[in-house]
Amino acid sequence: MTIIKPKIQILDNDHKKLIFNEAKNILKTQGVFIENQEAIELFSQQGLNYKEQRFYIPPDLVDKCLESVPNEIILYDREGKEHILLKDDQVHFDPGSAAIFILDEKTGEIREAISKDFIRFSKIVEQLNYIEAQSTALIYQDVPKDAQDWHRLFISLSNCHKPVVTGTFRKDSFSIMREILLACRLSEDDLARKPLAIFDACPSPPLKWSDLTTQSVIDAAKSMIPSEFVSMPLAGASAPIALLGSITQHCAETLVGVVIAQLAKRGAPLIWGGSPAVMDMKHGTTPMGAIETMMINIGDIEMGKFLKMPTHAYMSLSDAKIPDAQAGFEAGMGALLAGLAGINMISGPGMLDFESTQSIEKLLIDNEIIGMVKRFLQGIEDYGSPFALDILKDFGEKEELLSHPSTLKLFRKELFFPSSIIDRKTRDSWKKLGSKSARKRAREEANKLSNKTPIKPIDESLAKELKLIVSKYLR
């Protein structure tokens, strides 16, 4: 028995080599802007000169640092149980992270979020079958500004057992977030062995590593917590308009992260990721649903795979403002392409309006899309020939194949069963149930899911400990 698996590729091997070599050449000749003190020391220790806030990184240092990057990361859940593997073409999804707004399901308006929204969001993510990781998806306004990053980690882990994609907005927050993660583990060593969170680190295009981003990568590396690089070149504005140029710039910016992390701690776990986009030349916006954005994403990922690193991308997002047809097709195309590219961690479900707005309705529709994508990626199974002949012989007698033993044996395996969010009823049944749109069906499903008992309820003593940490730092 074999399985025929689908796969896409947009770069050939020759171009991957050209991109990689040029990226190294960019780092050598153009250098990278670094302002973080610890990074300056790390680079200086390598004998590199610091000129006008730039380091010029020699190619052999890049090669050396790449050698020590682990080619896989296993993420564990809150309870320390193995959850997902980021390696090769393993595909996993998490909700698009750090939205500054939420689409209110009741009013239909986009508004600022409050912590209650994120609690509900996390409870729903706990229940979703096809989204294996959570993220600190919403920024809410009812906590002090200096708690807006770390407090999300508290809420997410209090309401959902899945590993979490997160990040810092302030340098000081990392230690608080580490403390929250440590509460879920036996020791620092245990946390290093069983990572629960990924920290996003976003360099600024072109070729700038901010103090905050650099510090986050160094801190995470020291604790052996995975960092996910989210370089975001904007083709035509802060990166070349030619897609290959943008992919090359992304490669250079991301290689810097590899060097920083490996200099801070050899063997630190890293994820080759990004959130590139093309510039919309009419509206001056950064469309995540643009097909070229998706092409750059896949190119970036192919470079990550070329360098044998776990991969990440922001895909299955939409720029629509409501979960409408545009939201459906942009998320659908993105999710399928991302899946076919074999991206290990795909951030995007739920996200609308240029990564600014989370929508629970869209999140649930995206969950269905992802279910279908995963079915697609399972490929076509060859159960042995003849493929149809014997079964057709039986057809004459039975006049149907629904009750055929082969149907009964395989239909649950061969078919993906969507939830009631996907409508496949007869028109009459659909009418009888109120002629509802997918968005409306998703809204109803959200209410059901948010009231369900968690799949893995949090241990009471852990919940208490997390609350204690919060009370210590919340001013």
Added chain:
Amino acid sequence: MSQEKFYEEISDAIVNLHEDKAIELANKAIGKNLNILNVIEEGFGAGIRRVGELWDAGEFFLPELMRGAKIMQDCLDLLIPHLQGGIERKTLGKVVIATIEGDIHSIGKTIVATMLRAYGFEVYDLGADVPAEKIIEEAIEKNVDIIGVSALLTTTMLGQKKVVEILKKRGISNKFKVILGGAPVTSKWVEECGADGYAGNAVEAVELAKSLLHI
């Protein structure tokens, strides 16, 4: 083994879709000269009703429903000749069903026939490409309650109307309920034909047949 236990075993065999087990139990009932009517009603009937419940709950899908119905049918074929003392099994009603003349699409019709049988109707499946007159002759001869006419093509669905027209012409339209099936059929078409109803799928068809006979 108590009678209840035996019925439960039969019912489980149907729900678990164990054909061999179900046949074995049917033969055992015949061998032991049990009251076959009770065996059908409380063993096999209970099983197929549970299958229906699992379908309603979304746990069973069409292949399971059909498989359960098929096993039920095979067991009934074995058991019915052994009904004691000339007792006839009371069915929910009699149905003649066919795909109309010119149309060879039989799957939908076959599924509906299987489901109706499993739920306790006595079904005469005439197959596909059957002229309207022939369907009516069979309906009269078998003294059925319901005539089911299937069509997949917009060209052949006119034959569905013909069935109703012939019944009217012969003044016997009040003797039968006529139900229509097939992808192009709509409630508007049912009305236009003067038929009694249609269903979107096999499970709805069972419900429709029951409601037309006030069951």
